Amino acid sequence: MTLRERIKNEMMVIKALGVVYGDIGTSPIYTFAVILLLLDPTKQTIFEILSMILWTLTMLVTVQYAWLATSLSRRGEGGTVVLVQLLLPYLKGARLTALVTALGYVGISLMIGDGVITPAISILSAVEGINLIPGYEETSRMTLLLIAALIAFALFMVQKKGVENVATAFGPIMVVWFFSLGIVGGYFILQNTEVLHALSPLYALSFIQEHPYISFVILADVLLCATGGEALYADMGHLGRLPILKGWLFASLALILCYYGQGAFLLSHPESVKSPFFEMFHVFAPSLYIPLVILAIFATVIASQAMISGIFSVLYQAMTTRIFPHFNVNYTSNELRSQIYVGSVNWFLFICVVLMLFDFQESAKLASAYGLSVSGAMSITGILISMIFLFKKEYFKMSIAIITGLMSIIFFLSSWLKIPHGGYWSLIIASIPLFIILLYTKGQKKLYKALIPVDKDEFLEEYSKRYRYANHVNGTALFFARQANAIPAYIAKTMFQNGIIYDYNIIVIIKTSHEPHGITSHLSPLGEALDLLIIQPGYMEQLDVEKLLIERHINERTIFYGDEEIISDNIFWKMYAMIKELSPSFVSFYNFPHEKLIGVARRAKI
Structure with missing residues (x-):
């Protein structure tokens, strides 16, 4: 020393x-x-x-x-x-x-x-x-x-x-x-x-x-x-x-x-x-x-x-x-x-x-x-x-x-x-x-149940058809999800209902690990021009997703995330909705450039 x-x-x-x-x-x-x-x-x-x-x-x-x-x-x-x-x-x-x-x-x-x-x-x-x-x-x-x-x-x-x-x-x-x-x-x-x-x-x-x-x-x-x-x-x-x-x-x-x-x-x-x-x-x-x-x-x-x-x-x-x-x-x-x-x-x-x-x-x-x-x-x-x-x-x-x-x-x-x-x-x-x-x-548990996800296999089958025959938007898009086996409804809505499919699409899951520090990530294919990126940061990590993406040579054009509009007759869930509205969005917490963010509105009744 x-x-x-x-x-x-x-x-x-x-x-x-x-x-x-x-x-x-x-x-x-x-x-x-x-x-x-x-x-x-x-x-x-x-x-x-x-x-x-x-x-x-x-x-x-x-x-x-x-x-x-x-x-x-x-x-x-x-x-x-x-x-x-x-x-x-x-x-x-x-x-x-x-x-x-x-x-x-x-x-x-x-x-x-x-x-x-x-x-x-x-x-x-x-x-x-x-x-x-x-x-x-x-x-x-x-x-x-x-x-x-x-x-x-x-x-x-x-x-x-x-x-x-x-x-x-x-x-x-x-x-x-x-x-x-x-x-x-x-x-x-x-x-x-x-x-x-x-x-x-x-x-x-x-x-x-x-x-x-x-x-x-x-x-x-x-x-x-x-x-x-x-x-x-x-x-x-x-x-x-x-x-x-x-x-x-x-x-x-x-x-x-x-x-x-x-x-x-x-x-x-x-x-x-x-x-x-x-x-x-x-x-x-x-x-x-x-x-x-x-x-x-x-x-x-x-x-x-x-x-x-x-x-x-x-x-x-x-x-x-x-x-x-x-x-x-x-x-x-x-x-x-x-x-x-x-x-x-x-x-x-x-x-x-x-x-x-x-x-x-x-x-x-x-x-x-x-x-x-x-x-x-x-x-x-x-x-x-x-x-x-x-x-x-x-x-x-x-x-x-x-x-x-x-x-x-x-x-x-x-x-x-x-x-x-x-x-x-x-x-x-x-x-x-x-x-x-x-x-x-x-x-959070109530909201997740209200936002009925799409089965992964059904999503991949529909995605394969749409990607093959639809026009693509130039560039790379990121879509945030919570679980790998269930696709959030907003992703299906964006791709299939609104017809927005990019040349390269990545579903991103951020799953906090039990370790305080250290960041691991794994990129795996799901379909044609569709990958799954799982990021596991320690629960005390200052996660810089942009830096991690650059290291993987991913230059995203747009970042999509679900923006929930919560409706409820229950006073407690109304308070929860207010907390969600006042809190920074999930993606804002990780300091993404605001000009790349697009929130896809979803209405959920809990």
């Missing part, structure tokens, strides 16, 4: 800190304070909380995500869709396939629900640190909310620059942030090394045994220390596995030092229980407190970036696997094809974030609602990876995955207690993409 390659690899680790670890890296700002709202900060209690935090990070993030989940990725890709695609080839029963697919749908939706609260709680918790600056103690709540909203607006504005450019700027800031967490936390640990006794899991187990009901209640708050851990897997497509794992070694050490530093600080400053993080930094270096607040604001902006990047990546996977409507996608990197920007999703998230800010108004109230979607997504990940290891006969990993999966489910059940305190917002927001996914997939 050359020096330049080594430097590039290490820079990817810094970028990983900027893209992936912002969310989990800012959890120390509010996690300890939220947990202590329900408990007295006695020495024993502090030790027990620290033990629970440490082993939650270890089992849910290090074991479930950093070790198990990332080992199942393909070519550096991760996320719920990846797990479903890995699992589907092993499944034979229709019911089990439907169950796994449904879990995938729910997992994607929960991630979006989580992605709305993450920026709100992260940014607002840092902005609230302004109240501890001398002279700014009386800053109004509305002023803090407006500052948080403006910061969120700036964050969502820069998304179109691309993850790589954002990470280049954010990475060094997060390096400084994690060093600050580790140094200040380590300083207070040295002031009271007794806190290191809490490294033992016995303290956590003792608390659970002595206070089972209270333990179950606070698990939902303890989980806050691990929120953002799912980004390790979801964001792998942006940066790759190795930089993310190296980054976690650094980030996890800094986080543990910070949490245990807060514990040591509270042992000597129990009056700081409402905001141990900011109070700890204020005592450590009063003159540096204002720069710290500014750094914290930057870090929380970066925290939001981790979730936004993951949502873009997962939604793109959903679009390419045809379980989500096509949106206009901008590709922002020449190196990593999965670095994308989806404008409509970006601004939908921003609007939801602002609504969360002004609805809850305080980070403590947001924390009371936060965690339901995260724990739900973690539970689904635990179930899916356990099944994959079972089918792969890796029984040791399967056993560990079952343990971490059960832990995630317990956290998820505890988080249901947050529903009356605002947790319902996560479910409401998650229900929007889930409804769209279900409506779109069911609608």
Whole structure:
């Protein structure tokens, strides 16, 4: 490995800190304070909380995500869709396939629900640190909310620059942030090394045994220390596995030092229980407190970036696997094809974030609602990876995955207690993409049944007669279809009813493979001057069909596709028709030249 390659690899680790670890890296700002709202900060209690935090990070993030989940990725890709695609080839029963697919749908939706609260709680918790600056103690709540909203607006504005450019700027800031967490936390640990006794899991187990009901209640708050851990897997497509794992070694050490530093600080400053993080930094270096607040604001902006990047990546996977409507996608990197920007999703998230800010108004109230979607997504990940290891006969990993999966489910059940305190917002927001996914997939099946295809053999027989005796249009025409054994009715209508047959005709099928990357294609003859071209891109591929056609020396003159006009008396199918109408057409998604496209109208009643 050359020096330049080594430097590039290490820079990817810094970028990983900027893209992936912002969310989990800012959890120390509010996690300890939220947990202590329900408990007295006695020495024993502090030790027990620290033990629970440490082993939650270890089992849910290090074991479930950093070790198990990332080992199942393909070519550096991760996320719920990846797990479903890995699992589907092993499944034979229709019911089990439907169950796994449904879990995938729910997992994607929960991630979006989580992605709305993450920026709100992260940014607002840092902005609230302004109240501890001398002279700014009386800053109004509305002023803090407006500052948080403006910061969120700036964050969502820069998304179109691309993850790589954002990470280049954010990475060094997060390096400084994690060093600050580790140094200040380590300083207070040295002031009271007794806190290191809490490294033992016995303290956590003792608390659970002595206070089972209270333990179950606070698990939902303890989980806050691990929120953002799912980004390790979801964001792998942006940066790759190795930089993310190296980054976690650094980030996890800094986080543990910070949490245990807060514990040591509270042992000597129990009056700081409402905001141990900011109070700890204020005592450590009063003159540096204002720069710290500014750094914290930057870090929380970066925290939001981790979730936004993951949502873009997962939604793109959903679009390419045809379980989500096509949106206009901008590709922002020449190196990593999965670095994308989806404008409509970006601004939908921003609007939801602002609504969360002004609805809850305080980070403590947001924390009371936060965690339901995260724990739900973690539970689904635990179930899916356990099944994959079972089918792969890796029984040791399967056993560990079952343990971490059960832990995630317990956290998820505890988080249901947050529903009356605002947790319902996560479910409401998650229900929007889930409804769209279900409506779109069911609608696609209904539409396909309504558009009765022509039997392949009948079509070829009629085509042979027509081509032999009819006049031909000069050039090559492409016709898009879904299946090789059934010809869409619009192709028969174009050729036989309208008499439009070109010198050379190609039926094109794009069938997404179970692999994340790589493109294969196969051209086979169907009849005289009629070929079938099957293209199989990976579900994370930025497919350039024009380039592929040029490589095969195909110079198409016209591209035909079915343009459906959907008619229905059912309100849900009317909504599906509206989604289809607003979404870019199938061929537009693959960036064909518009001057070559001809949509053949087809009316379908569903």
